[in-house]
Amino acid sequence: MTTTLSDKEFEQFKYLIYQQVGITLDAPKKTLLVSRLGKRLRDLQLSSYQAYYDRVSGEGGEEELMKLLDLVSTNKTDFYREPVHFDFLREQILPEMQPAKTLRIWSSASSSGEEPYTIAMTLFDAIADINRWDIKILASDISTRVLAKASSGIYEEERVRQLSNDLVKRHFLRGKGPQEGKLQVRPQIARLVAFRRINLMDPTFPIRSQLDVIFCRNVMIYFDRPTQAKLMNKFFRYLRPGGYLFIGHSESLQWIDHQFRYLRPTIYQKPVSVKSEE
Ligand SMILES: C[S@@+](CC[C@H](N)C(=O)[O-])C[C@H]1O[C@@H](n2cnc3c(N)ncnc32)[C@H](O)[C@@H]1O
Numbered sequence: 263m264t265t266t267l268s269d270k271e272f273e274q275f276k277y278l279i280y281q282q283v284g285i286t287l288d289a290p291k292k293t294l295l296v297s298r299l300g301k302r303l304r305d306l307q308l309s310s311y312q313a314y315y316d317r318v319s320g321e322g323g324e325e326e327l328m329k330l331l332d333l334v335s336t337n338k339t340d341f342y343r344e345p346v347h348f349d350f351l352r353e354q355i356l357p358e359m360q361p362a363k364t365l366r367i368w369s370s371a372s373s374s375g376e377e378p379y380t381i382a383m384t385l386f387d388a389i390a391d392i393n394r395w396d397i398k399i400l401a402s403d404i405s406t407r408v409l410a411k412a413s414s415g416i417y418e419e420e421r422v423r424q425l426s427n428d429l430v431k432r433h434f435l436r437g438k439g440p441q442e443g444k445l446q447v448r449p450q451i452a453r454l455v456a457f458r459r460i461n462l463m464d465p466t467f468p469i470r471s472q473l474d475v476i477f478c479r480n481v482m483i484y485f486d487r488p489t490q491a492k493l494m495n496k497f498f499r500y501l502r503p504g505g506y507l508f509i510g511h512s513e514s515l516q517w518i519d520h521q522f523r524y525l526r527p528t529i530y531q532k533p534v535s536v537k538s539e540e
Contacts, residue, residue: 265303267296271311275330278319283331283404284463284493285484291334298333328406335484337408339373341380341425344479347508348384350529355475355506356388364396366473368500370462371481372401375412375455376421379447381477382454383433400469402460413457415447462493472502479528480510491518498522504534 267275275295276287287295299314306326308314318327342348359365365385369378378401386392403409416437422430422445433451437444460467462481476497482490497507498521507522507530509515515522515530522530 265300265310267292267299267311271315274315274319275311278315278327279331279334282327282463283335283461284486284489285334286486286489287334295334299330302329302333332405332407335405337373337405338480339376341376341383341422343377343380344511344528347477347479347529348380350506350508351381351475352384352388356385358504359474363394365398365475366471367397367399367475367477368469368473369399369401369477370460370497371478372403372409372412372457373405374408375401375415375447375457376417377401377477377479378412378455378457379415379433379451382451383429385454386433386451397454398471399455401455401457404459404461406459409457409459415452416441417445417447419443419445421445463489465496467496467500469500473500473505474502475506475508476501477508478510479508480513482509482513487518490515491520494518494520494522498532501532503532505532506530507532 272287272292272295279285279287299311303309303311303314306314306317308317317323318330355365367378367381369381372378378399381399385397389395401412403412417434422434430445433448434445435448437446458468462478478493478497482493485493494507494515501507506525509528509530511528513528515524520530521533523533525531
């Protein structure tokens with residue numbers, strides 16, 4: 263079957279994806295869409311991209327739409343990726359929270375879980391009396407596929423290859439028998455993290471307590487500036503005064519309108535004097 267994706271069809275998909283998840287597909291992404299959707303068309307025995315578009319955008323198309331979103335988004339992540347944020351959490355934020363012993367952290371594009379589990383491991387290693395703390399790490403993503411992987415807490419051995427043996431021993435259980443070659447995050451780490459599906463494009467988020475820290479790393483790059491600005495304003499509302507925002511190393515808030523205080527590259531703070539508008 264040779265099916266081509268016309269410019270008009272590409273525009274339709276582009277608009278649908280932008281509307282649903284805020285991801286902007288530029289022209290070079292047309293090739294990517296073609297290569298990723300081709301298999302889907304074959305699996306569903308559809309003869310054109312238009313037929314596929316009609317299916318995802320029509321009534322009852324939600325499940326397939328999720329699959330489409332999975333195909334166009336990048337889920338690349340790692341344990342201890344961009345470690346300055348975990349150092350900052352340990353060295354700057356933890357001492358501030360020591361008197362209250364509470365922490366509310368949101369990993370807002372958590373992908374398959376490496377980021378929120380790294381947060382939990384960092385806290386576990388840094389807090390001697392962790393059982394006396396009230397810690398909640400909310401981890402969310404738009405993709406149910408990566409969220410299922412994340413909540414299983416099970417990873418292939420190669421995912422932890424760059425970590426020290428000590429760290430792996432401390433925070434993972436080794437699989438045996440049919441699970442040989444796999445590792446599972448230990449229960450004392452996993453219980454600090456709760457996963458749920460949240461679309462960052464939603465006007466409000468299902469979060470009640472004020473947050474101390476938001477991780478929003480390596481997802482903003484896929485959004486255009488107005489979408490980034492809207493998201494930063496929402497984050498601002500959900501953070502407590504003095505709360506922190508971490509973004510990815512190839513991202514910046516430099517070109518968008520926001521109220522955060524810049525602390526250092528990729529680290530921002532909600533000023534203490536600003537009252538939350540909730
Ligand atoms: C490259 S991963 C980043 C993972 C992790 N934060 C890190 O830096 O390693 C980007 C994630 O953003 C998610 N994503 C994309 N659009 C989203 C949206 N509108 N709402 C929530 N998550 C979204 C994708 O599903 C993907 O898992």
